[in-house]
Amino acid sequence: MKPSIARASCLLAASLVSAGTSRADPSPATAVLSVRLVNLRSDVGQIGCELYVSEKGFPKNHSAALQTKWCPIASKESLCRFDPIPAGTYAIACFHDENNNGKLDTGLFGVPTEGVVASNHAKGFMGPPSFRDAKFWFAGAATELRLKMGY
Numbered sequence: 001m002k003p004s005i006a007r008a009s010c011l012l013a014a015s016l017v018s019a020g021t022s023r024a025d026p027s028p029a030t031a032v033l034s035v036r037l038v039n040l041r042s043d044v045g046q047i048g049c050e051l052y053v054s055e056k057g058f059p060k061n062h063s064a065a066l067q068t069k070w071c072p073i074a075s076k077e078s079l080c081r082f083d084p085i086p087a088g089t090y091a092i093a094c095f096h097d098e099n100n101n102g103k104l105d106t107g108l109f110g111v112p113t114e115g116v117v118a119s120n121h122a123k124g125f126m127g128p129p130s131f132r133d134a135k136f137w138f139a140g141a142a143t144e145l146r147l148k149m150g151y
Helices: 001-022
Strands: 028-039 044-052 067-071 078-086 088-097 115-116 137-140 143-148
Touching: 028 044, 028 088, 044 078, 067 137, 078 088, 088 143, 115 143
Parallel strands: 028 143
Antiparallel strands: 028 078, 044 067, 044 088, 088 115, 088 137
16 A cells, blocks of 8 residues: 555544544533422322423413422322433422312412412512522532422
């Protein structure tokens, strides 16, 4: 083989090998975020948990939630596990759907008649809490938050 052809063959082989092993940006690490809800007034019904990534729709527009989970209740507690998510800023809104109708029931002036809680135990004034008050940093490692349901 002539030296120029041999050299070209080596360069081609080296470029193919390096193309196959090129370093792409690794995908971000993901982990399960769990929410343990305590202080439930009964084992009746189910818990609705929603995970939001922005203030858009938080906490009233359920279709704006990144994930929604329906979780059973036992011994006046419930554990909601969200599918693995990457590190980032999130907010959670949960409610105790005591009559199993799949929605948060409200009374006069929209005041909830079922238990509600948001991450950071954020509260609203004359309405639901803001995303700003409920948001928290999730580091991308398995985490369990503990929230007390309010009625």
